[in-house]
Amino acid sequence: DIQMTQSPSSLSASVGDRVTITCQASQDISNYLNWYQQKPGKAPKLLIYDASNLETGVPSRFSGSGSGTDFTFTISSLQPEDIATYYCQQYDNPSITFGQGTRLEIK
Amino acid sequence: QLQLQESGPGLVKPSETLSLTCTVSGGSIRSTSYYWVWIRQPPGKGLEWIGNIYYSGSTYYNPSLKSRVTISVDTSKNQFSLKLSSVTAADTAVYYCARRENIAARFDYWGQGTLATVSS
Numbered sequence: 001d002i003q004m005t006q007s008p009s010s011l012s013a014s015v016g017d018r019v020t021i022t023c024q025a026s027q028d029i030s031n032y033l034n035w036y037q038q039k040p041g042k043a044p045k046l047l048i049y050d051a052s053n054l055e056t057g058v059p060s061r062f063s064g065s066g067s068g069t070d071f072t073f074t075i076s077s078l079q080p081e082d083i084a085t086y087y088c089q090q091y092d093n094p095s096i097t098f099g100q101g102t103r104l105e106i107k
Numbered sequence: 108q109l110q111l112q113e114s115g116p117g118l119v120k121p122s123e124t125l126s127l128t129c130t131v132s133g134g135s136i137r138s139t140s141y142y143w144v145w146i147r148q149p150p151g152k153g154l155e156w157i158g159n160i161y162y163s164g165s166t167y168y169n170p171s172l173k174s175r176v177t178i179s180v181d182t183s184k185n186q187f188s189l190k191l192s193s194v195t196a197a198d199t200a201v202y203y204c205a206r207r208e209n210i211a212a213r214f215d216y217w218g219q220g221t222l223a224t225v226s227s
Contacts, residue, residue, distance in 0.1 A: 001170065034213050036154075043203055043217035044154065050211055087154055091212030094167040096156040 002026050002092045006099030012107045019075040021102045023088035028068050034089045035064055035073045037082075038101075044087060048073065080106060109134040111204050111218035119198075119225050125191040129204030129218060136185045137162045142207040144214065145178060145189045147200040155200075159207060160187055194225045 003026040013019050023033065031051040036044035046055045048064035051071055061076045075082055083106055088099040115127035129143070136143060145157040158168035160178045168176045177190040191198060201220040208215060 032212070034211075036214075038154075043205075043220055044214070045217075046213055046215050049213040055213075055215070089154075089212075089214075093212065094159070095170070096212060098154040098156065101153045 001095055002029060002090055002097055004088055004090055004097055004099040006088055006102055008102060009100060010103040010105070012105045013078050014107045015078055015080060017078045019078050019082075019104065021073045021086055021088075023066075023071045023073070023099050025069045025071075025090055027092075029090045029092055031067045032091045032093075033064075033066065033071050034091070035062075036087045036089065037084045038087065039084045047086075078104075078106075109206065109216045111206065111216055113202060113204050113218045113221040115221060115223070117222060117224060119194055119223060120227055121195055121225055122193055125189070125194050125198060125223050125225070127189045127202055127204075127221065127223065129187050129189075131185045131187075131206075136180065136187065137182055140209055142209050143180065143187045144205050144207045146203045146205055146214070148203070148220075149197075149200045157189065157191075157202075161209070196225050199223065199225045 005024045033051045035048040038044040047058050047062050052064045063074045065072050085101045085103045087101050110132045112130045119125045142159040144159045158178050160166045160180050175192045180187040201222050203220045204218045205214040206216040
């Protein structure tokens with residue numbers, strides 16, 4: 001099975017900061033990588049698919065990049081409503097695995 | 108607007124079978140573009156994919172759960188279901204149903220989730 005190592009596990013930043021989260025796959029997954037945001041008590045929400053494509057309706061301050069084994073998720077200017085836990089998810093068909101999550105807090 | 112809604116008992120006894128149903132509204136479960144999936148999240152922990160089903164009934168399960176999981180589909184009711192046998196406290200989790208695009212494996216629509224607790 002492909003393992004996803006997501007870091008950091010938690011992060012504290014100020015409003016307006018640039019925030020970066022990384023996800024590393026245990027083997028090459030091309031661009032088969034999605035990113036989700038989960039707020040407390042809610043289902044996850046898809047933000048980025050195929051490593052770098054912004055889901056419809058998602059603010060442009062969210063972005064993703066990478067291919068192969070190393071991927072990056074960025075919030076260009078942190079907003080108070082971005083407080084959540086973020087997960088990467090790989091799909092090496094047919095198996096699917098998630099990263100451990102990054103809890104983002106406001107400083 | 109597509110909606111998914113989980114339903115089922117919130118409390119299951121150890122060694123018994125957990126059974127949940129997901130009802131899809133606002134769209135057809137027969138679409139050839141999507142799989143239908145179950146994902147779970149133990150309290151305070153991360154997400155775990157359980158398995159997929161296609162409208163034809165074709166399934167694929169997480170290898171770590173495969174021996175205990177059955178996912179089925181009822182296209183006449185626009186529903187799909189999860190059965191997890193021989194449950195233990197480690198199976199206590201919020202269970203989500205979701206729609207997955209069949210190529211890109213992006214989960215674009217989710218149910219609100221239902222907490223299933225395993226306890227005597």
